[in-house]
Amino acid sequence: MVITPIHYIIVPLIAAFAIPLISKIHKELYRIVPGIVMFYNIIISFVLMKEVNEVGYISEIIAGWEAPWGINLIITPFSGFLVSLISVLGFLIWLYQYRFKKVIDVGEIKSYGIMQMLMITGAIGIIITGDIFNLFVFMEIVAITAVSLTSFYRGRDGAEAGFKYLLIGSFASAMVLLAILILYTQVGTLNMAEISERMHLVPQGIKATILILFIVGFGIEAELFPLNGWAPDAYSQAPGPTSAAFAGIVVKAGIYGLIRIIFTLFDIDGAFDFLIIAGLVTMIIAEFSAVKQTNLKRMLAYSSIGQMGLVLIAFGIGTKEAVFAALFLMFNHAIIKSLLFMTGSILMYNSKDKTILSIHGIAKKLPYVSILFAIGSFAIVGLPPFSGFWSKLYILTAAANKEMILLIIAILAVSIVEIVYYFRVVSKLYFAEDTEHIEIFKPSINSLIAMGVLAITIIVIGVYPDLITGYLHNAADMLLDKTSYIKFVLNNNVQIQ
Amino acid sequence: MKKVLVIILLVIIGYFLAETFINIPFGENRIGDINLEKPTAAGYYLSNTTEKSKVANVITAIVVNYRGLDTLGEVTVLFLATTGIASILYRRKEEEENAETERLSLPSSNIVRSGARVLFPTIALLGIYVFIHGHLTPGGGFQGGTIVATGFLLMLISYKGFNTNHNRMVWIESLAGLSFIFLGIWGLISDNTFLGNIPEVGKLNSLISGGLIPLIYIAVGFKVAVELTGILDILLKIKPKK
Amino acid sequence: MEDLGLKIFGAILTTILGFVVGMTYGGIVRKLTARVQNRYGPPFYQNFLDLLKLQFKKTNIAHGFMGHMAPVWIIIAAVTVLMFIPILNGHLWFPNLSFHGDLIFLLYMMVFGSLGMALGAGQTGNPNSAIGVTRGLSQMVGYEIPFVLSLVALMIQYKTTSVQDLTQIQHETGVWLAVANPFAFLAALMASLGMFRYSPFDIVGAPAELASGPVSEFGGKYLGTMMSGGAIFSFIKLTLYVHLFLGGAGNPEKTGIIAILIGLGILLIKTFILYMVPVFYGWINPRYRTEQAIRYFWGWPTALGIIGVLWAVY
Amino acid sequence: MNIFFLIILIFFSGAILSFIINKIAPKFSGITTFITIAVVVFLFFTQIEINSITQFSLGGIQMQFGVNNYTYIFAILVLGLSLLASLYSIKYMQNNDRLGYFYSNFILTVTGMLGIIFSRDFISFFIFWEIMTWSSYLIVLYNGKHSSKSGMKYMIFSAIGAYAMLTAIVSIKGSYGTFIISDAIQQGAFNFSENIYIPIMLLIGFAVKAALMPLHVWAPNAYSKSPMSFTSIFSGAMSKMGILGMGLVLASVYSQTTNDNTFSVLVLKQVLGWLGGITAVMATIYALIQTDAKKLLAYSSVAQLGYIIVGLSTGTKLGVMAALFLAVIHAVFKGALFMVAGAVEKQVGTTDMTKISGLIRKMPFTFFTALVSIIALAGIPPLGGFVGKWMLYEALITESNNYFLVIVIFFSSTAAFLYSYRFLFGLFLGQEEKETEHVKEAPVTMIIPMVILALILIVTGAYPGILFEPIAHGMHYLGFSDVNWDMSVLVNVWGEESNMAYINLSIGVVFVVVFLFLTIKGYKGTKNVGTKDISTSGEIPTENENLTFQLDFFKPFERAAAPLYKRSMDKIWNDLGNALEAIFDFTRRIYTGNGQTYALFVIIFLVILLIFKNTLFTN
Amino acid sequence: MQEEFNEIFLKYHEIITLGVYGTAIGLMLIGLYAILTKKNLVKIVIGLSIFDAGIHLLFVGIGYVKGGTAPIFSPGYENAGNRMVDPVPQALVLTAIVIGFAVTAVALSLVIRLYKHHNTAKIDQIKSLKW
Numbered sequence A: 001m002v003i004t005p006i007h008y009i010i011v012p013l014i015a016a017f018a019i020p021l022i023s024k025i026h027k028e029l030y031r032i033v034p035g036i037v038m039f040y041n042i043i044i045s046f047v048l049m050k051e052v053n054e055v056g057y058i059s060e061i062i063a064g065w066e067a068p069w070g071i072n073l074i075i076t077p078f079s080g081f082l083v084s085l086i087s088v089l090g091f092l093i094w095l096y097q098y099r100f101k102k103v104i105d106v107g108e109i110k111s112y113g114i115m116q117m118l119m120i121t122g123a124i125g126i127i128i129t130g131d132i133f134n135l136f137v138f139m140e141i142v143a144i145t146a147v148s149l150t151s152f153y154r155g156r157d158g159a160e161a162g163f164k165y166l167l168i169g170s171f172a173s174a175m176v177l178l179a180i181l182i183l184y185t186q187v188g189t190l191n192m193a194e195i196s197e198r199m200h201l202v203p204q205g206i207k208a209t210i211l212i213l214f215i216v217g218f219g220i221e222a223e224l225f226p227l228n229g230w231a232p233d234a235y236s237q238a239p240g241p242t243s244a245a246f247a248g249i250v251v252k253a254g255i256y257g258l259i260r261i262i263f264t265l266f267d268i269d270g271a272f273d274f275l276i277i278a279g280l281v282t283m284i285i286a287e288f289s290a291v292k293q294t295n296l297k298r299m300l301a302y303s304s305i306g307q308m309g310l311v312l313i314a315f316g317i318g319t320k321e322a323v324f325a326a327l328f329l330m331f332n333h334a335i336i337k338s339l340l341f342m343t344g345s346i347l348m349y350n351s352k353d354k355t356i357l358s359i360h361g362i363a364k365k366l367p368y369v370s371i372l373f374a375i376g377s378f379a380i381v382g383l384p385p386f387s388g389f390w391s392k393l394y395i396l397t398a399a400a401n402k403e404m405i406l407l408i409i410a411i412l413a414v415s416i417v418e419i420v421y422y423f424r425v426v427s428k429l430y431f432a433e434d435t436e437h438i439e440i441f442k443p444s445i446n447s448l449i450a451m452g453v454l455a456i457t458i459i460v461i462g463v464y465p466d467l468i469t470g471y472l473h474n475a476a477d478m479l480l481d482k483t484s485y486i487k488f489v490l491n492n493n494v495q496i497q
Numbered sequence B: 001m002k003k004v005l006v007i008i009l010l011v012i013i014g015y016f017l018a019e020t021f022i023n024i025p026f027g028e029n030r031i032g033d034i035n036l037e038k039p040t041a042a043g044y045y046l047s048n049t050t051e052k053s054k055v056a057n058v059i060t061a062i063v064v065n066y067r068g069l070d071t072l073g074e075v076t077v078l079f080l081a082t083t084g085i086a087s088i089l090y091r092r093k094e095e096e097e098n099a100e101t102e103r104l105s106l107p108s109s110n111i112v113r114s115g116a117r118v119l120f121p122t123i124a125l126l127g128i129y130v131f132i133h134g135h136l137t138p139g140g141g142f143q144g145g146t147i148v149a150t151g152f153l154l155m156l157i158s159y160k161g162f163n164t165n166h167n168r169m170v171w172i173e174s175l176a177g178l179s180f181i182f183l184g185i186w187g188l189i190s191d192n193t194f195l196g197n198i199p200e201v202g203k204l205n206s207l208i209s210g211g212l213i214p215l216i217y218i219a220v221g222f223k224v225a226v227e228l229t230g231i232l233d234i235l236l237k238i239k240p241k242k
Numbered sequence C: 001m002e003d004l005g006l007k008i009f010g011a012i013l014t015t016i017l018g019f020v021v022g023m024t025y026g027g028i029v030r031k032l033t034a035r036v037q038n039r040y041g042p043p044f045y046q047n048f049l050d051l052l053k054l055q056f057k058k059t060n061i062a063h064g065f066m067g068h069m070a071p072v073w074i075i076i077a078a079v080t081v082l083m084f085i086p087i088l089n090g091h092l093w094f095p096n097l098s099f100h101g102d103l104i105f106l107l108y109m110m111v112f113g114s115l116g117m118a119l120g121a122g123q124t125g126n127p128n129s130a131i132g133v134t135r136g137l138s139q140m141v142g143y144e145i146p147f148v149l150s151l152v153a154l155m156i157q158y159k160t161t162s163v164q165d166l167t168q169i170q171h172e173t174g175v176w177l178a179v180a181n182p183f184a185f186l187a188a189l190m191a192s193l194g195m196f197r198y199s200p201f202d203i204v205g206a207p208a209e210l211a212s213g214p215v216s217e218f219g220g221k222y223l224g225t226m227m228s229g230g231a232i233f234s235f236i237k238l239t240l241y242v243h244l245f246l247g248g249a250g251n252p253e254k255t256g257i258i259a260i261l262i263g264l265g266i267l268l269i270k271t272f273i274l275y276m277v278p279v280f281y282g283w284i285n286p287r288y289r290t291e292q293a294i295r296y297f298w299g300w301p302t303a304l305g306i307i308g309v310l311w312a313v314y
Numbered sequence D: 001m002n003i004f005f006l007i008i009l010i011f012f013s014g015a016i017l018s019f020i021i022n023k024i025a026p027k028f029s030g031i032t033t034f035i036t037i038a039v040v041v042f043l044f045f046t047q048i049e050i051n052s053i054t055q056f057s058l059g060g061i062q063m064q065f066g067v068n069n070y071t072y073i074f075a076i077l078v079l080g081l082s083l084l085a086s087l088y089s090i091k092y093m094q095n096n097d098r099l100g101y102f103y104s105n106f107i108l109t110v111t112g113m114l115g116i117i118f119s120r121d122f123i124s125f126f127i128f129w130e131i132m133t134w135s136s137y138l139i140v141l142y143n144g145k146h147s148s149k150s151g152m153k154y155m156i157f158s159a160i161g162a163y164a165m166l167t168a169i170v171s172i173k174g175s176y177g178t179f180i181i182s183d184a185i186q187q188g189a190f191n192f193s194e195n196i197y198i199p200i201m202l203l204i205g206f207a208v209k210a211a212l213m214p215l216h217v218w219a220p221n222a223y224s225k226s227p228m229s230f231t232s233i234f235s236g237a238m239s240k241m242g243i244l245g246m247g248l249v250l251a252s253v254y255s256q257t258t259n260d261n262t263f264s265v266l267v268l269k270q271v272l273g274w275l276g277g278i279t280a281v282m283a284t285i286y287a288l289i290q291t292d293a294k295k296l297l298a299y300s301s302v303a304q305l306g307y308i309i310v311g312l313s314t315g316t317k318l319g320v321m322a323a324l325f326l327a328v329i330h331a332v333f334k335g336a337l338f339m340v341a342g343a344v345e346k347q348v349g350t351t352d353m354t355k356i357s358g359l360i361r362k363m364p365f366t367f368f369t370a371l372v373s374i375i376a377l378a379g380i381p382p383l384g385g386f387v388g389k390w391m392l393y394e395a396l397i398t399e400s401n402n403y404f405l406v407i408v409i410f411f412s413s414t415a416a417f418l419y420s421y422r423f424l425f426g427l428f429l430g431q432e433e434k435e436t437e438h439v440k441e442a443p444v445t446m447i448i449p450m451v452i453l454a455l456i457l458i459v460t461g462a463y464p465g466i467l468f469e470p471i472a473h474g475m476h477y478l479g480f481s482d483v484n485w486d487m488s489v490l491v492n493v494w495g496e497e498s499n500m501a502y503i504n505l506s507i508g509v510v511f512v513v514v515f516l517f518l519t520i521k522g523y524k525g526t527k528n529v530g531t532k533d534i535s536t537s538g539e540i541p542t543e544n545e546n547l548t549f550q551l552d553f554f555k556p557f558e559r560a561a562a563p564l565y566k567r568s569m570d571k572i573w574n575d576l577g578n579a580l581e582a583i584f585d586f587t588r589r590i591y592t593g594n595g596q597t598y599a600l601f602v603i604i605f606l607v608i609l610l611i612f613k614n615t616l617f618t619n
Numbered sequence E: 001m002q003e004e005f006n007e008i009f010l011k012y013h014e015i016i017t018l019g020v021y022g023t024a025i026g027l028m029l030i031g032l033y034a035i036l037t038k039k040n041l042v043k044i045v046i047g048l049s050i051f052d053a054g055i056h057l058l059f060v061g062i063g064y065v066k067g068g069t070a071p072i073f074s075p076g077y078e079n080a081g082n083r084m085v086d087p088v089p090q091a092l093v094l095t096a097i098v099i100g101f102a103v104t105a106v107a108l109s110l111v112i113r114l115y116k117h118h119n120t121a122k123i124d125q126i127k128s129l130k131w
Helices: A007-022 A029-055 A077-097 A109-128 A132-150 A156-187 A192-201 A204-221 A230-237 A240-265 A270-291 A296-317 A320-349 A367-380 A387-401 A405-431 A445-463 A466-480 A482-490 B002-022 B041-053 B058-066 B068-088 B093-098 B110-132 B141-158 B166-191 B212-237 C002-036 C046-056 C064-084 C103-123 C127-158 C163-173 C182-196 C213-217 C220-244 C257-283 C290-298 C300-313 D003-024 D027-047 D069-092 D099-118 D122-143 D145-176 D181-186 D197-209 D218-225 D228-255 D259-287 D293-314 D317-348 D364-378 D384-399 D403-428 D444-462 D465-478 D500-520 D555-560 D562-566 D569-588 D595-611 E002-011 E013-037 E041-063 E087-118
Strands: A058-061 A072-075 D053-058 D061-066 D489-491 D497-499
Touching: A007 A029, A007 A109, A007 B068, A007 B166, A029 A058, A029 A077, A029 A109, A029 A466, A072 A077, A072 A109, A072 A482, A077 A109, A077 A240, A077 A320, A077 A445, A077 A466, A109 A132, A109 A240, A109 B068, A132 A156, A132 A230, A132 A240, A132 B068, A132 E087, A156 A192, A156 A204, A156 A230, A156 D595, A156 E041, A156 E087, A192 A240, A192 A482, A204 A240, A204 A270, A204 B002, A204 D595, A230 A240, A230 A296, A240 A270, A240 A296, A240 A320, A240 A466, A240 A482, A270 A296, A270 A405, A270 D569, A296 A320, A296 A387, A296 A405, A320 A367, A320 A387, A320 A445, A320 A466, A367 A387, A367 A405, A367 A445, A387 A405, A387 A445, A387 D122, A387 D145, A405 D122, A405 D145, A445 A466, A466 A482, B002 D595, B002 E013, B041 B058, B041 E087, B058 B068, B058 B212, B058 E087, B068 B166, B068 B212, B068 E087, B110 B141, B110 B212, B141 B212, B141 E087, B166 B212, B212 E087, C002 C046, C002 C064, C002 C220, C002 C257, C046 C220, C064 C103, C064 C220, C064 D500, C103 C127, C103 C220, C103 D364, C103 D384, C103 D403, C127 C163, C127 C182, C127 C290, C127 C300, C127 D384, C127 D403, C127 D555, C163 C220, C182 C220, C182 C257, C182 C290, C182 C300, C220 C257, C220 D500, C290 C300, C290 D555, C300 D403, D003 D027, D003 D061, D003 D099, D027 D069, D027 D099, D061 D122, D069 D099, D069 D228, D069 D317, D069 D444, D069 D465, D099 D122, D099 D228, D122 D145, D122 D181, D122 D218, D122 D228, D145 D181, D145 D197, D145 D218, D197 D228, D218 D228, D218 D293, D228 D259, D228 D293, D228 D317, D228 D465, D259 D293, D259 D403, D259 D562, D293 D317, D293 D384, D293 D403, D317 D364, D317 D384, D317 D403, D317 D444, D317 D465, D364 D384, D364 D403, D364 D444, D384 D403, D384 D444, D384 D489, D444 D465, D444 D500, D489 D500, D497 D500, D555 D562, D595 E013, E002 E013, E013 E041, E041 E087
Parallel strands: none
Antiparallel strands: A058 A072, D053 D061, D489 D497
């Protein structure tokens, strides 16, 4: 049977619906099945990536109705790249959380796997769908799973973080819904390609309103300032694997939505300047707030927000190389921040009062985790020879080619702040006197494997970035020319035999 | 102070919304002629549904077939809501024992109880009717499922002792969801596109028509009914301590 | 070949000359000071007697390697510097090596001796020595500043850094640099007060307080050698001043014995007058504390030196 | 395989290897390091021919490796010093824990420095620069938590410098479209008439590593906190990487000076020169009030770097030559001195000069090294230090006519005598402590490198020409034509000369005569007595009281120079840091935990966008 | 019957427009006001659903076509395709409603937990996570 994009959606759903039944057969199944699904996702992704690099686009139409009428799933090099990234991360996160020892009392472990899996499915759906309302539906899937995962720990704060997330998240869905509504009245269709084809018919004022609603809606998912109030709480309260998934997967989906809207649907130039401004403000405020955090995961959350701001800046510059740099940065941030969250949550488990202060010299007890964390933080602040350096370099080069010296200086100044707080933690990890800990929770071997894979990727890409730059250049070019996208979707949407 | 600020903000938002919608006249026909070469989406649906997928109710056709993926997602959202609530309000065994588990409910009078006992089957029947005839008459899986769930709600609030069989509900839920997907996969196998329809069987406006659409909608109905009931059940079980 | 012999002869002669003159001046000053303080005082050749006594005394204590090396270093510094400054305007009897080094070299070479002395004094383990050394070094930082300022002034005024050329210029133009650049001269003069370490700048040795400071642990041959080195140093300083500012002495062209004697006579007169300046100043001034001394040197002398430099530039 | 890649590969594998070996047999970790560096040294001096270029591309960026005459100077310096230091650290680091960590970072640092020397394009330059920075940062942290603060300071300032450099680099790419250094110079990237800020940014970047005022704050702590065997490289070689860059930039700035921008270049010269001078003075006067020998040496390193920068700032033949000469010599004697401090620390356990004294009889070789290096440091003839100082003064007086700067320099180098004496006296002279009776001379593998360095100093004192030759070639590469040099005669533009040969001759003659005289005369009767055998105004101190004078050593000077001690750069930077902390603390308070406020933020954001929609979102 | 309705519609077109849009926008604003000012969590959730209700009403509203019938080809309406209201918004609003329901349910469960832990439902007293 041919592998097509729809597998991304149906296989997890089958698993999700079946898990309650099969877990009656054997108790372990509800842990294992998601892993199998994730692995299958990786297979799909690689098959499709190969195909995309030959064909250029892959489209699948649902229920046999052609593009403007029915819903269709489209894989461009851009989305294909993101999707494979997400699938691999998803599998690694599953590997990391498999046999996760219960440190804090949690909710129904049975439903954890399902929700994690469906959150990833939703993210993938956001990326591969070609229909804007369908995108909204997947966004909702992500939102609900994210909320319930955030409040998965039965401690007091989980629910609070979850509620904040839900409150702001429902704003997001409402805005997007409203935007879709107005858009539909103007262009009378929901297919993205057709929308962007007819966008020139929309009067300027209404167009701007729609764009603003979209920006607010997706900006909430993409952690734009000041829409990101939920993010630090959610990141810091969610279980470790979930925080990793947030940083690596959910945010990417949000950014993708924003970028897809601005680059493909609309033809408004002012949006790019707006992206730069918003990204700059987001980055500065987030990184500043990160410095004085005491909870490690919260600090990581702020830093992740800051990185997203950098990504938005890069997209806002808007040239080919800038978009390329942004993609590279998204890739780096996905792997690095996931690694940091994985290691960081283990460190947090082992600190008495859940603060950075009480992990003095834990490196003696947890050598591997600590060194992985150190690698992660070196990479995220962009020190060579780790992969973070290249993305930063490319972004700066892109900015320099547009003579944006002040922007460069701002970015670099902020990265100094980044260095400050990351290296504070690293030096605490290693070079403080060893305080006695509550019983050390050592990560199981599969978690170590998952983290190790990420670390090795970081180093390998850092030493030899040419491994992925090819893909990324291709993706950036495809993202930037939307006419071919429209033409492909609307005219020659052949089914894949 | 805060209220004033909020009101000002809301006034501004209201102004801009009004400004937007003034340009969208109410009741204007944006569908255009449905028999054009390339009509709008709505026009296409209106013109082709009866021939191509033999379903009288265009909305059903759209919900289940044209935009079937949305519906699948929708069902998933409901499913996730159930799971999420289950895990959010999860209580372990020992807690189950020592927390008093009887449902929070008013001491309902005799009349209510007997009335409920009479009404429940009829409500359930109505709901089932609604989602079986989803492709002919207004309504469908979601609406029918909701009606059934209201029946259960009635029972739940009027009978302290009324307990839904959790195990059975899980079975129904999973099977319904799976059947939805597998009906879709049938399409994938038969004419190579997920949720692809096989409209040949039956004639328009008869119960047996529209190919897979009614079946899917029935599955959806069962699923929705069970899920809503489950949600109500969980929410009602909780007794916040004073 | 005989040229080389002459050179060696001249070198030895220079050394002896410097030694004798230095010792004698020291004796004379002791005598005069005693008179001023209304004592009888030792004869002017007393220093020679002391030296002889020290050299013939049997030394039976040595304070290790550096203690042994300290006198050596002092002599090294003294003689080397002596070799590199011109006597009698670099008369061909006494040209020594004065064409091969310049002022900056001299400045640094002079420190060499005091560093050796300091290290030697340090090893003896006598706290007084160390205290004396620190005071001496601090004071040095004080008086080097105006001194160097004046030298720099000369250098840039005449676009040369070699003592030889400076004396040559004075000899040809007949204008003393003390006249050509009075401020630099004054600065150097005031700096010299510190250099000679007479009262009020004698806190380094501080008689009756530190038991004569750095050298307090040395006796016998060591002290003797140090004394002779010190004597040569005082001669060196005087001669340097004379040749830098006061037009030098003698005439390098005239090679007759008479000319040399005349030149020597002029040299002695000038040096003696110059030598009296710090001595007189010392008679009429009480002792300064180290920081006072340093502040003194960083006050007017430095200001004069700066004026001198500006004078030289414009 | 290409020799450059081979060397880098050897280094990296050596780093990993020494890390692994430490797990198996900690003893051999250091030896592995030594062997790795030795192999690289061999390869470098046998295989590499100068001015050969290797092209390659990484991450879509053209890169070049190669060694030219200029960088060759620094290559000698780095390789030689790190070889000796690695030999030294075998014993020095013995039975410490986390040796693998130390040695792998040690090798990585050397890799960074050699990579900087290799790279002829900005990107690889920057990459190796950063590798050098973070590996050295990790070593600064090595000594535990009391060093983490200074490590943080070091990292922050390095980051400031590195990012200033990066800004310049990317803007070179933006304006001239190349990352290759030579192309950028040819296209006039460093031409003041075209753009003023690229060279300035680069200079700032390098100035941090070269510990130039006011970016020098990190240096004293970082130097004194890290293990001595590394500090000898850290202060000796790594600071010279900053000098390397500054020399390159300044030389091309000066050579591209055209008439319309002479003024700005003049300003640059003056500013740099005075910054260097002030650095020298301040560092010196802070050095002489230290009581910890390591701290003292650290401050003096900063001061010496100040001299070097002054030399560079003149931009004249003699000045640049002096700067490069001083750079090499400083590497030698400061490396030696830090090794001395390390040896004392290893044998005695502390380098606090108020606790130690009179080690001269216990550790003669160490003392010899210390003596020679100190003489060189103080610039006293006849050793190499004097040569550098002489050239510096001559350059300032005769060529760049910067007279008052001369005074400043001279003041600081006179004050340098004070701390030089402080160092020697505090550690080696004075009465012997009771605690240090058991102390022995350092092991031989620590002695050898120190003595080798001392001998180098003596030889270069007599024949500075040995160093002049490569320096002259390097300067030729920098664009200073016909640099004339002699084996042992120093000549300035006015023709005056200082003949080191004659100087050494006279010194030698007198030395022999007097030494023999003193030694032979009454040799039999003389007996060496202990340092307790003294007459402090008549009375003999008892055995267990120590009269060594160590506290408030230069109090009079402090009192006299009190105004200079008033304001220190550290305070200013600290105030800045506190202000920033306040800002950070404010920004995070935006996130009030109240969900409703967040919702309000969303609405406000929406409203603002709606109000400005026609200005913000237009085609 | 249909015709009469059309006449009425044409006569009071503005008022009807105002009625439909005004009601919808008014609902949205009321919901927002509740979300932004009410302290009680339950009231906030109610505000959310009011807000959603407003949007859903807009959906249905924009779907209406003058004199259109329900988009069902039931017997007698086989070829009324051109007189039918826009079916798409109705389909969409169905989905939207269900999603809104799910969100509300999750929100309520969260409220229950918060109340259990904090013994209060005041949002400004639930601030254990901040800064």
